Amino acid sequence: MNTYPIPILGFAAYSGTGKTTLLEALLPRLTEKGLRIGVFKHAHHDFDVDKPGKDSYRLRKAGANQMLIASRNRHVLMTETPDQEAHFFDLLSHFDCSKLDFILVEGCKNLSFPKIELHRDEVGKPWLHPHDDNIIAVASNSSELNTHLPHVDINDLDAIGDMIVNFTQCRPLASSTTQKTDAASCDSLSPAFLSVEQGLEKILTTLKTPATVESASLLDARLRILAEDVHSPINVPAYQNSAMDGYAVRSQDIAASLDHYDVVAQIMAGSSFDGVIEAGQAAKIMTGAPLPSGADTVIMREQSQSNEAGDRVTFSVSNNEFKAGQNVRNAGEDLAQNSIVFNKGTRIQSPELGMLASLGLSQYPLFSQLKVAVFSTGDEVQAPGSELNKNCIYDSNRYTVMAQLQRLGCSVIDLGIIEDCESALEATLLKASTEADAIISSGGVSVGDADFIKTVLERIGQINFWRINMRPGRPLAFGHINDTPFFGLPGNPVAVMVSFLMFVEPALRFMQGETNWQAPKIQAEATEVVRSRLGRTEFTRGIYALNQFGQLQVRTTGMQGSGILRSMSEANCLIEVPPQVEMVKNGEMVKIIPLDGRL
Numbered sequence: 001m002n003t004y005p006i007p008i009l010g011f012a013a014y015s016g017t018g019k020t021t022l023l024e025a026l027l028p029r030l031t032e033k034g035l036r037i038g039v040f041k042h043a044h045h046d047f048d049v050d051k052p053g054k055d056s057y058r059l060r061k062a063g064a065n066q067m068l069i070a071s072r073n074r075h076v077l078m079t080e081t082p083d084q085e086a087h088f089f090d091l092l093s094h095f096d097c098s099k100l101d102f103i104l105v106e107g108c109k110n111l112s113f114p115k116i117e118l119h120r121d122e123v124g125k126p127w128l129h130p131h132d133d134n135i136i137a138v139a140s141n142s143s144e145l146n147t148h149l150p151h152v153d154i155n156d157l158d159a160i161g162d163m164i165v166n167f168t169q170c171r172p173l174a175s176s177t178t179q180k181t182d183a184a185s186c187d188s189l190s191p192a193f194l195s196v197e198q199g200l201e202k203i204l205t206t207l208k209t210p211a212t213v214e215s216a217s218l219l220d221a222r223l224r225i226l227a228e229d230v231h232s233p234i235n236v237p238a239y240q241n242s243a244m245d246g247y248a249v250r251s252q253d254i255a256a257s258l259d260h261y262d263v264v265a266q267i268m269a270g271s272s273f274d275g276v277i278e279a280g281q282a283a284k285i286m287t288g289a290p291l292p293s294g295a296d297t298v299i300m301r302e303q304s305q306s307n308e309a310g311d312r313v314t315f316s317v318s319n320n321e322f323k324a325g326q327n328v329r330n331a332g333e334d335l336a337q338n339s340i341v342f343n344k345g346t347r348i349q350s351p352e353l354g355m356l357a358s359l360g361l362s363q364y365p366l367f368s369q370l371k372v373a374v375f376s377t378g379d380e381v382q383a384p385g386s387e388l389n390k391n392c393i394y395d396s397n398r399y400t401v402m403a404q405l406q407r408l409g410c411s412v413i414d415l416g417i418i419e420d421c422e423s424a425l426e427a428t429l430l431k432a433s434t435e436a437d438a439i440i441s442s443g444g445v446s447v448g449d450a451d452f453i454k455t456v457l458e459r460i461g462q463i464n465f466w467r468i469n470m471r472p473g474r475p476l477a478f479g480h481i482n483d484t485p486f487f488g489l490p491g492n493p494v495a496v497m498v499s500f501l502m503f504v505e506p507a508l509r510f511m512q513g514e515t516n517w518q519a520p521k522i523q524a525e526a527t528e529v530v531r532s533r534l535g536r537t538e539f540t541r542g543i544y545a546l547n548q549f550g551q552l553q554v555r556t557t558g559m560q561g562s563g564i565l566r567s568m569s570e571a572n573c574l575i576e577v578p579p580q581v582e583m584v585k586n587g588e589m590v591k592i593i594p595l596d597g598r599l
């Protein structure tokens, strides 16, 4: 899904402020200008627009889950959602954006999208904007407002109207003659708001799969990606052999319950018996040794009694526990000659390495290794290994990012810490863009940061600054510098790691040429309340384990601040609370993302 195609603007206010009255007075002023406006109102959960006794009402009560009633002048779709409230962004999809210029939202206080705060002193409620960074402007009658946000008088409807028009024109206004584009970022007022899925999709659509293929030796193949399908040049195993230490016999003799067998050969792994096993004969055989002709079955040693000389054996095998062909591995049963062993796009980990080796080849076609440049930003950020200067912190982000990259089999170009200086940053980025396949920085992308990072990125590349509806990890910059993808991660250490997991890792796997990768997600029962906020995905650090009944349960690691790196170290999973859920109760099932092998 792309970003919503037209602007969305909400009004945040306490009840009693007169939101509806204000909207009612505003709408004619806006429609007078030729603007086409959609309104979204969040209401009490039992609201109903239908009237008892009407046909539509009767049909709904009779069981219609969705009821569409239409006439010449209007139509209405009523959808029952008894189990779970519909998601804001799903509901928005019902608007026909081709016939609207923007959408105004009343309610949905806890959801993340741009809003104007409405405030009247006489209502006696506190300001909302200090605690809600979705608020982009304020309309109030207060003389005690202290904010850098744009401010107008709440009784000045023309000024509020102008503010709305101004906001919505930050993005291309839809009209029948202009083609709609994705929301262009309108930096000062409204960086694009994206869900986690939207952010990732936007990133993935700009990336290229790898172009260069090289022949690499098995010793260099770990964590790399196969550039072609691999077919088996041989049968694996190459010949029929025994799966057990025991005696190779003819199954029809066992079925006939012969009294004893003459042992005519002893076959060790690595040797063979060139004769034929006849009726009443057996060959003592070791695991992995080739089955002699005539024999089709192996009786394991534990079910045999041999005489002292070792030339005669009897078996204690009842007919119902015996199967012809038992304990025998057939040629090609692991891999048949010419069959596909792995598809192009497979990542080579230990089992794949073993299987490739078992085919007997030592070189395979692989996509070339990704080179990723990494640096940290910030005057306060200091490299470990020296005494900490006043007001500084040690750089941890570069180390977590580099380790996460190594896990993915990337080669890392460590560019160190770049001071808060335009020329240094520009030089670093330009150099990185020529040397690396991707660039990752941390810090300096949140609103209110030193502007030079944005200035530099905007000058030398095409970079979007997004606010992702997630926690931790809200600000994210992504774009290209000279065709090289650039990821500007937030500064807070946990936000860096979670943003890496959600955006950088899938992007790099795609660039490496890996196909069919999906982050593992499983369900577990929450053993404590997990709080979130409507409208954003919360990735709470968690610890999962099986309880005494073998059920998977998860608890949080405790304090969840995005600077508390210890929470990532204690966690073995992220608990994913989706945007439409405000709180997971104790005992409810929740989705978890195991981190084993990813950090």
Ligand code: AMP
Pocket: 376, 377, 378, 380, 381, 393, 394, 395, 396, 397, 398, 442, 443, 444, 445, 446, 449, 490, 491, 492, 493
């Ligand atoms: P910023 O986004 O640059 O404002 O950074 C947000 C927070 O993350 C600040 O408290 C920074 O000091 C901290 N931070 C930034 N870079 C790093 C880093 N490389 N290692 C540890 N903390 C950092």
Ligand code: MG
Pocket: 377, 378, 379, 443, 444, 449, 491
């Ligand atoms: Mg900084």
